[in-house]
Amino acid sequence: MAGIDPRTQQSEFPLGVSRPPLDVADLPQPEEVFKVSKLGPLQVIQFVIGPSLIALGISIGSGEWLLGPQAVGSFGFIGIGWVITVSAVLQTLYNIEIARYVLATGEVPIVGFGRVPPGWKLWVPLSLIVFYFAFIFGGWAAGAGQGLFALFAGRVHRPDELEYVRLLGIGLLLVVFLITALARKVSRALELANWVIVGTLLLVLIVVTIAIVPGNVWWDGVAGLVTPAAPPEGITATQLGALAGFTALASGLNWYAMSHYRDKGYGMGHRVGFISGMRGERKEIKPVGVTFLDTPENTALWKRWYRLLRLDMWGVFFAGAMIGMLLPTILMSHLVATSGVAPTAANVPTYTAEQLGQQYGPGLFYLMLLVGVLILFSTQLGIFEALVRNFTDAVHATSPKLRARIEGDPRRFYYPFMLLLLVVIAFAIHLALPVELVQISANMSNLGALMFPFALMYLNSRLPKAARPRAWHYVILVLNVLFFGFFFVNFVYEFLTGTALVRF
Structure with missing residues (x-):
């Protein structure tokens, strides 16, 4: 194979069980991948940043726009804000550990988990089941439809109009299909969409919040994020668990959004391939990943790729998630104080717009409805595509018969499956109110924290030496298990008994 270090001639790298050994090649130069002569700050913004934007676009919806506000x-900031901060820090560190595996092997997590004992026949279906159970209910789709209805009608929907809300959410799923179908490269289309959506909504939120919210409320919000305190009286661990689960992204299930590092070409992802859009060239994805040998050249390149990963995660994902949580929460806190009306599960997607409209006129009503629709659509865009992407990657890697049937072109499965999934979600969103569905999804995300960090420990400890985590990285993964697992146990108890195991 081209690129193999001639001093070793090693062409395979065994890792885990039940999956073929990884192929071996040298790490690519970042300049080679991103087609630039030199990576300066401008080139990093133009070409390197991207996967974290897709993850941020997902995260800034259900948690930051619905559950946090x-x-x-x-309940106020104190006793809640620190949960947001701890969750965001733990999840960012967790994301880096997930992406570590992708960069080192080019394999996406759903495929890599198949290397964990006892093998792919357990881990691949189990991972998909947990992931799908968390997101198949479509609360993220119904929430976007709720905001879109208000934008069209100029008012919040009535109870007898809930079906129109759901139909609009289904219509937005069709928009997601069109965005991916018209793309040359699916991940790149999602990046560009999120550059526009996330950039626009953060700019509008900053301007509106600065203009309306007094300084003392800003201070309360910032202080609440860093002040350790007991949770407020009356809140349950299940409610806090939903907030923790969907702050930043989806706690233990964050792996579902990390496959974009492969498609972006980070590290060994460049050697494996990506999912093309219908307008793109036919592109095969290797069913087995590729890793590198421990040479001085590869070690130096790994350090460069790892720095780019951390920049993408801390500079965009973490910073964006914290700002995206702070602005809506302090804005809603101010509106609650001035209106005397608290948000409910039924009206929270449109609460901010409704209160701003009543206090400051219809212009802000429509502006904030548009912001809400953009926020929730960015979540819808990322989650719907991820449901399709992860299933496609899983069956493509594990089924030689499917690869033969689609002639090695994942698009032949990806797009028909997306249409089938759209029909399933169209049924699922009729099961409950949007925010209730989101709370179920958030707590199911915490279930993932009880299993996937351990799988990552197994996989990452067997990577080439240069890519292996340090001891403190394993401690971080254990903290993810303890923090998010606590909330999941409470969720299960309350779900089964109808009473909270822990109430503060």
């Missing part, structure tokens, strides 16, 4: 609006 509802919790703060009902």
Whole structure:
């Protein structure tokens, strides 16, 4: 194979069980991948940043726009804000550990988990089941439809109009299909969409919040994020668990959004391939990953790739998630104080727009409805595509018969499956109110924290030496298990008994 270090001639790298050994090649130069002569700050912004934007676009919806503002609006900042901060820090570190495997092997997590004992026949279906159970209910789709209805009608929907809300959410799923179908490269289309959506909504939120919210509320919000305190009286661990689960992204299930590092070409992802859009060239994805040998050249290149990963995660994902949580929560807190009306599960997607409209006129009503629709659509865009992407990657890697049937072109499965999944979600969103569905999804995300960090420990400890984690990285993964696992146990108890195991 081209690129193999001639001093060793090693062409295979065994890793784990039940999956073929990884192929071996040298790490690519970042300049080679991103087609630039030199990577300066401008080139990093133009070409390197991207996967974290897709993850941020997902995260800044259900948690930052729905669950965080509802919790703060009902209970205040103190005792809640620190949960947001701890969750965001732990999840960012967890994301880096997930992406470590992708960069080192080019394999996406759903495929890599198949290397963990006892093998792919357990881990691949189990991972998909947990992931799908968390997101198949479509609360993220119904929430976007709720905001879009209000934008069209100029008012919040009535109870007898809930079906129109759901139909609009289904219509937005079709928009996601069109965005991916018209793309040359699916991940790149999602990046560009999120550059526009996330950039626009953060700019509008900053301007509106600065203009309306007094300084003392800003201080309360920032202080609440860093002040350790007991949770407020009356809140349950299940409510806090939903907030923790969907702050930043999806706690233990964050791996579902990390496959974009492969498609972006980070590290060995450049050697494996990506999912093309219908307008793109036919592109095969290797069913087995590729890793590198421990040579001085590869070690130096690994350090460069790892620095780019951390920049993408801390500089964009973490910073964006914290700003995206702070602005809506302090804005809602101010509106609750001035209106005397608390948000509910039924009205939280449109609460901010409705209250701003009543206090400051219809212009802000429509502006904030548009912001809400953009926020929730960015979540819808990322989650719907991820549901399709992870299933496609899983069956493509594990089924030689499917690869033969689609002639090695993942698009032949990806797009028909997306249409099938759209029909399933169209049924699922009729099961409950949007925010109730989101709370279920968030707590199911915490279930993932009880299993996937351990799988990562197994995989990452067997990577080439240069890519292996340090001891403190394993401690971080254990902290993820303890923090998010605590909330999942409480969720299960309350779900089964109808009473909270822990109430503060």
